Amino acid sequence: MIKVYPLGTGGAFTKHYHNNYIFELGDRKLLVDAGTTLRFSLPAAGYKETDVTDIVITHLHADHVGGLEEFAQRCMWLYSYKPNLWIRAELAEGIEDVLKAGLFTDGLQLSDYFHVHYEKDGFQLGNDYEIEFIKTDNLHAKDMLSMGFKLSDKNDNANIIYTSDIGKHEEALFDKHFDENTKALFHDISFIQTPVHSYIDDVIAYYSDKLALPSLYGMHYADDIDAVEIEKKYGIQMVKIQQPLVFP
Numbered sequence: 001m002i003k004v005y006p007l008g009t010g011g012a013f014t015k016h017y018h019n020n021y022i023f024e025l026g027d028r029k030l031l032v033d034a035g036t037t038l039r040f041s042l043p044a045a046g047y048k049e050t051d052v053t054d055i056v057i058t059h060l061h062a063d064h065v066g067g068l069e070e071f072a073q074r075c076m077w078l079y080s081y082k083p084n085l086w087i088r089a090e091l092a093e094g095i096e097d098v099l100k101a102g103l104f105t106d107g108l109q110l111s112d113y114f115h116v117h118y119e120k121d122g123f124q125l126g127n128d129y130e131i132e133f134i135k136t137d138n139l140h141a142k143d144m145l146s147m148g149f150k151l152s153d154k155n156d157n158a159n160i161i162y163t164s165d166i167g168k169h170e171e172a173l174f175d176k177h178f179d180e181n182t183k184a185l186f187h188d189i190s191f192i193q194t195p196v197h198s199y200i201d202d203v204i205a206y207y208s209d210k211l212a213l214p215s216l217y218g219m220h221y222a223d224d225i226d227a228v229e230i231e232k233k234y235g236i237q238m239v240k241i242q243q244p245l246v247f248p
């Protein structure tokens, strides 16, 4: 079973919580991205830092990594707790650059705060779950490393695909990762046209003959969007803050 708990669904400028998630996967809890609002969104959802067994960071924008420094400090100094941090190998230098001013004092390194795993293509969680990176370099923001992923539950023969932030979604080819067990596509959805996010009408047009639209879950949207109205208008689903989704 894959349980997706949305800590927030907002974009970078949200007054609420960033588009960060806890994926409950058997006895593991995977934090997907750690934006600057994590210090509020995690306790608001009833999770403690020590509940998070694993963390994956999709790219280095502040709404995805800006809360990781404080999270690491809290884990070490308040709880003597060291979760797993899964990082794309190519992001090794970048993530250290982001975190070093806050974390690398007195000779401390990233490996003092986390069990750090640099992975080329993805990673396994326990026996049942597999995360496969879907690299989207330059397709979210120019000259930026970014990725989505495919998360498979091998026990239940189910998988979901998660875009994270994506601009040129049609070049990212997320649909190439669809198979008969794909239960959902979590897709960046924007209601204004920008080069770094996916405009709603373009997403609908692209996927309407590639998957059943109710399997498309919009996320990372602005505060003033009426999610229920959007669901009615487009026939997709919108991820809503603190409303968990379970697959299959």
Ligand SMILES: [Zn+2]
Pocket: 059, 061, 064, 140, 165
């Ligand atoms: Zn971003």
